[in-house]
Amino acid sequence: MQTAIGVAVWGTGNMGSTAIRSVTAFPGLRLAGVITSSEDKAGRDAAAFAGLDSDTGVTATTDVDAALQDCDAVAYMASGDIRPEEAIADIERCLRAGKHVVTPSLYSLYDPASAPPEWVDRLTAAAEEGNATLLVSGVDPGWGNDALAVTAASLCTRINTITCQEIFDYSTYNQPFAVKVSCGFGGAMSETPMMLLPSIPTMVWGGNIRLIGRGLGIEIDEITEEVERLPLEETVDTVMGPFEKGTQGAFFLKVIGWSGGKRRVVIEHITRIHPTCAPHWPQPDQGVGDHRVIVDGDPQLTITTRADLPGGTRADGGNTTAANRLLGALTWLAEQKPGIYDGLQVPLRSMLPPEVEAGRWAD
Numbered sequence: 536m537q538t539a540i541g542v543a544v545w546g547t548g549n550m551g552s553t554a555i556r557s558v559t560a561f562p563g564l565r566l567a568g569v570i571t572s573s574e575d576k577a578g579r580d581a582a583a584f585a586g587l588d589s590d591t592g593v594t595a596t597t598d599v600d601a602a603l604q605d606c607d608a609v610a611y612m613a614s615g616d617i618r619p620e621e622a623i624a625d626i627e628r629c630l631r632a633g634k635h636v637v638t639p640s641l642y643s644l645y646d647p648a649s650a651p652p653e654w655v656d657r658l659t660a661a662a663e664e665g666n667a668t669l670l671v672s673g674v675d676p677g678w679g680n681d682a683l684a685v686t687a688a689s690l691c692t693r694i695n696t697i698t699c700q701e702i703f704d705y706s707t708y709n710q711p712f713a714v715k716v717s718c719g720f721g722g723a724m725s726e727t728p729m730m731l732l733p734s735i736p737t738m739v740w741g742g743n744i745r746l747i748g749r750g751l752g753i754e755i756d757e758i759t760e761e762v763e764r765l766p767l768e769e770t771v772d773t774v775m776g777p778f779e780k781g782t783q784g785a786f787f788l789k790v791i792g793w794s795g796g797k798r799r800v801v802i803e804h805i806t807r808i809h810p811t812c813a814p815h816w817p818q819p820d821q822g823v824g825d826h827r828v829i830v831d832g833d834p835q836l837t838i839t840t841r842a843d844l845p846g847g848t849r850a851d852g853g854n855t856t857a858a859n860r861l862l863g864a865l866t867w868l869a870e871q872k873p874g875i876y877d878g879l880q881v882p883l884r885s886m887l888p889p890e891v892e893a894g895r896w897a898d
Contacts, residue, residue, distance in 0.1 A: 615640030
């Protein structure tokens with residue numbers, strides 16, 4: 536039987552805890568380490584971060600070199616949105632040490648072909664030196680904004696536009712920084728939140744748009760953004776407490792990829808702090824959230840996905856699928872030439888031997 540790939544999870548936040556939980560159960564993988572930047576977290580068993588019922592025997596450490604010695608691969612789940620240079624340096628370090636890396640942390644590398652050349656050169660050189668590989672894919676979720684979109688389009692004879700859509704109500708999502716600071720919920724309508732500042736949406740999702748276009752035989756000439764925001768008409772209660780009337784309650788974001796003067800690939804986010812806000816905008820089919828791929832073509836095709844996690848929110852379920860997409864790629868990545876790979880190159884199906892794949896089935 537194939538030896539399990541030892542994975543060190545770098546980061547213990549929202550995605551780090553999700554990755555720890557997944558690695559402990561994912562067939563063909565074993566948890567080999569947990570890396571933290573916090574002295575307060577060092578020495579704690581990984582189970583404490585992932586909400587597991589029993590200890591894993593793996594404790595968090597701030598000693599990166601020691602953790603890298605004991606693993607084959609790294610799931611880099613530390614934030615990269617406001618510290619990209621630090622994240623690049625961390626990932627470069629892992630690759631030079633000979634560790635395959637999967638991460639959602641570097642938006643610009645969702646499409647390596649259009650990423651900053653200096654980043655690509657650095658990471659490619661590190662991968663070649665360490666005989667290692669790298670996959671970067673998103674958390675919203677990446678597979679929905681690349682592989683699923685291209686797969687859906689393959690079922691159609693003709694394509695006018697492909698739209699990847701996330702519809703979410705954040706009233707049950709207890710992540711104050713992401714909700715209040717990044718997305719701006721509860722903030723003044725006179726202030727534009729970080730996520731909606733001009734050019735930021737293109738930085739985050741532009742790579743996905745270019746990747747989908749290229750995967751379907753077109754080049755994206757231009758990317759534009761459209762944003763609409765609405766205030767709360769009444770004060771609402773959430774798991775994070777009240778959000779006041781008159782503050783931002785919802786936004787509708789469109790990142791639009793143009794080719795030959797036509798809208799071709801669109802990524803949309805319809806996000807609310809409470810289901811009562813913006814009722815006229817698209818709504819999830821059920822519960823608090825959906826992800827959709829909509830092909831306007833022949834035929835008209837809509838694929839709706841949702842992930843529910845026992846004891847968690849639908850956002851937690853979506854994060855789990857994003858983490859599992861990355862973790863499931865490790866078996867394939869370990870067999871490839873050194874370098875950087877994208878979400879269309881890496882099979883969506885994990886390439887595990889049948890006897891290992893059988894471990895997915897519940898007792």
